[in-house]
Amino acid sequence: MKGIWIVGDQLIEDNPLIQNSPRAPLIMIEYTGFSLSRTYHKKKLILVWSAMRHYAEKLRKRGADLTYIKAAEMEKPLNKWIKNKEIDELHISEPANIHLKKDIEKLNLNCKVVFLPDNQFMWQAQEFRDWACSRKKFLMENFYRTGRKKYDILIEKDGKPFGGKWNLDRENRKPPPKDGFQDKPPQHIKFPPDKITKEVIAEVERSKYPTYGKGKDFNLAVTHEDAKKALDFFIEEKIANFGSYQDIMLTGDNVLWHSILSPYLNLGLLHPLNVVKKAELAYYQKNLPLNSVEGFIRQILGWREYMHCIYNYKGEKYLKNNWFNHERELPTIYWYPERTAMNCMASVIEEVRDTGYAHHIQRLMVLSNFALLAEINPLEVKNWFHTAFIDAYDWVMQPNVIGMGQFADGGIIATKPYISSANYINKMSDYCRNCAYNHNHRTGIDACPFNYLYWAFLHKNNKKLRNIARMKLILKNLERIDKKELKQILAQADDFLNYLK
Numbered sequence: 001m002k003g004i005w006i007v008g009d010q011l012i013e014d015n016p017l018i019q020n021s022p023r024a025p026l027i028m029i030e031y032t033g034f035s036l037s038r039t040y041h042k043k044k045l046i047l048v049w050s051a052m053r054h055y056a057e058k059l060r061k062r063g064a065d066l067t068y069i070k071a072a073e074m075e076k077p078l079n080k081w082i083k084n085k086e087i088d089e090l091h092i093s094e095p096a097n098i099h100l101k102k103d104i105e106k107l108n109l110n111c112k113v114v115f116l117p118d119n120q121f122m123w124q125a126q127e128f129r130d131w132a133c134s135r136k137k138f139l140m141e142n143f144y145r146t147g148r149k150k151y152d153i154l155i156e157k158d159g160k161p162f163g164g165k166w167n168l169d170r171e172n173r174k175p176p177p178k179d180g181f182q183d184k185p186p187q188h189i190k191f192p193p194d195k196i197t198k199e200v201i202a203e204v205e206r207s208k209y210p211t212y213g214k215g216k217d218f219n220l221a222v223t224h225e226d227a228k229k230a231l232d233f234f235i236e237e238k239i240a241n242f243g244s245y246q247d248i249m250l251t252g253d254n255v256l257w258h259s260i261l262s263p264y265l266n267l268g269l270l271h272p273l274n275v276v277k278k279a280e281l282a283y284y285q286k287n288l289p290l291n292s293v294e295g296f297i298r299q300i301l302g303w304r305e306y307m308h309c310i311y312n313y314k315g316e317k318y319l320k321n322n323w324f325n326h327e328r329e330l331p332t333i334y335w336y337p338e339r340t341a342m343n344c345m346a347s348v349i350e351e352v353r354d355t356g357y358a359h360h361i362q363r364l365m366v367l368s369n370f371a372l373l374a375e376i377n378p379l380e381v382k383n384w385f386h387t388a389f390i391d392a393y394d395w396v397m398q399p400n401v402i403g404m405g406q407f408a409d410g411g412i413i414a415t416k417p418y419i420s421s422a423n424y425i426n427k428m429s430d431y432c433r434n435c436a437y438n439h440n441h442r443t444g445i446d447a448c449p450f451n452y453l454y455w456a457f458l459h460k461n462n463k464k465l466r467n468i469a470r471m472k473l474i475l476k477n478l479e480r481i482d483k484k485e486l487k488q489i490l491a492q493a494d495d496f497l498n499y500l501k
């Protein structure tokens with residue numbers, strides 16, 4: 001008898017494994033071993049376990065022979081089920097997490113185990129290998145264009161991109177308008193917890209697992225139906241402004257025109273191709289701005305797929321990358337934002353503690369930027385992100401933090417390190433207006449740490465960075481700083497890092 005194991009982040013709606021064998025016994029395991037091995041945000045645990053239980057309920061209503069268990073280990077309960085159901089072949093969709101696959105392979109199971117291609121992504125691992133084998137550099141932009149053609153998304157009849165350009169990012173970096181927004185960002189859609197979710201909240205709140213953040217005010221979708229409502233809401237209310245305002249950061253609103261679809265995409269509640277197609281259709285039907293729709297589609301068909309492919313392609317060793325040899329410990333301000341006077345850091349971390357979410361620019365240009373300039377060990381940075389975010393999974397965390405955020409891979413993912421001084425944060429946010437530090441000062445008691453850390457970082461890593469074409473202009477600016485001021489900058493950066501705890 002064939003049996004099917006549905007892993008917790010594979011909650012896809014029309015699972016081909018089940019469709020191909022509708023009578024096969026199914027098993028789902030709420031594996032508490034994960035929550036004992038790493039601290040997770042309370043909202044992440046609630047999201048995953050509630051979504052799993054809703055999925056199980058849906059399968060049972062459809063008449064499936066489903067066994068659902070909560071267990072701290074996998075081998076014993078699996079073997080018990082295998083024996084009870086007389087399973088001789090266990091089918092599993094390839095897990096997105098390569099470590100989980102290894103763990104499964106190490107289990108001593110009393111039947112044959114078969115991994116089948118997973119259906120949660122648009123690119124399969126072999127397709128990426130075929131694409132990558134003839135290239136020296138795996139530029140996301142080229143990957144994205146191949147994906148657009150492959151899936152015929154925003155493509156004219158002659159094979160050219162709709163509107164003449166593949167990438168409209170230049171139109172998408174608007175700062176916040178000086179006199180405020182005409183259209184205020186809409187309040188994001190909320191899904192009040194139902195009975196199942198309330199039970200999970202209570203369990204997580206009283207559990208003995210190490211947890212982080214707040215479980216209170218949980219209002220995420222936990223079913224396919226609600227995840228689709230979240231997508232519809234984004235398309236109706238937000239996508240038109242997504243492109244122009246995607247880089248803006250404002251105190252008290254960590255979502256703005258972003259979609260918060262990553263938690264659903266990463267669990268399988270939404271399929272990336274459906275999301276991309278829905279956005280494309282809305283463009284044709286509603287005459288939406290192309291910069292917004294193309295920008296959004298690029299995030300999913302481009303960045304998301306690309307990160308997943310790179311994670312698989314580079315394998316386990318990728319995590320060990322540390323190009324700048326940064327070895328400092330993660331400072332406690334990442335856990336206790338009240339310990340810093342840096343308003344941008346405190347605001348974003350406080351919101352992450354409450355919600356488990358921050359949008360892309362907050363993650364990249366505040367949280368990760370600071371960690372890179374403060375010479376924190378990349379693995380420590382990755383582990384913090386993994387704990388703090390509701391959408392964190394190994395496959396997406398590693399390339400985003402190690403590669404894009406920390407440039408620890410030496411330039412496989414990014415063409416230059418994503419670093420900035422206070423200038424960028426001041427331009428794109430309102431944080432500097434209410435900060436104890438002065439964003440214009442590079443030295444002195446009120447100088448913004450982003451400023452002296454930035455110039456000190458460029459100075460210390462000058463030799464390495466000189467070989468990166470896109471850093472040349474920035475390094476020229478470093479040469480313009482007079483020697484006396486540079487000495488002060490370096491001394492202040494050293495002082496700051498030595499006292500940073």
Ligand code: FAD
Nearest residue numbers: 258259260261262299303304359360363364391392400405
């Ligand atoms: P939107 O801005 O509305 O974008 C739409 C979708 O595009 C997202 O839902 C997401 O699925 C996809 N997307 C966009 N950029 C990326 C990217 N770089 N990698 C993967 N998908 C992308 N994303 C995660 O899903 N989980 C993480 O743990 C995660 N950690 C990150 C850590 C760092 C340091 C950085 C720089 C980025 C990280 N990202 C992560 C990528 C990205 O920031 C989030 O996907 C995005 O902020 C999720 O919010 P949203 O759904 O509102 O996104």
Ligand code: SF4
Nearest residue numbers: 342344422432435448
């Ligand atoms: Fe952040 Fe510096 Fe601006 Fe303060 S002045 S908010 S620390 S960038």
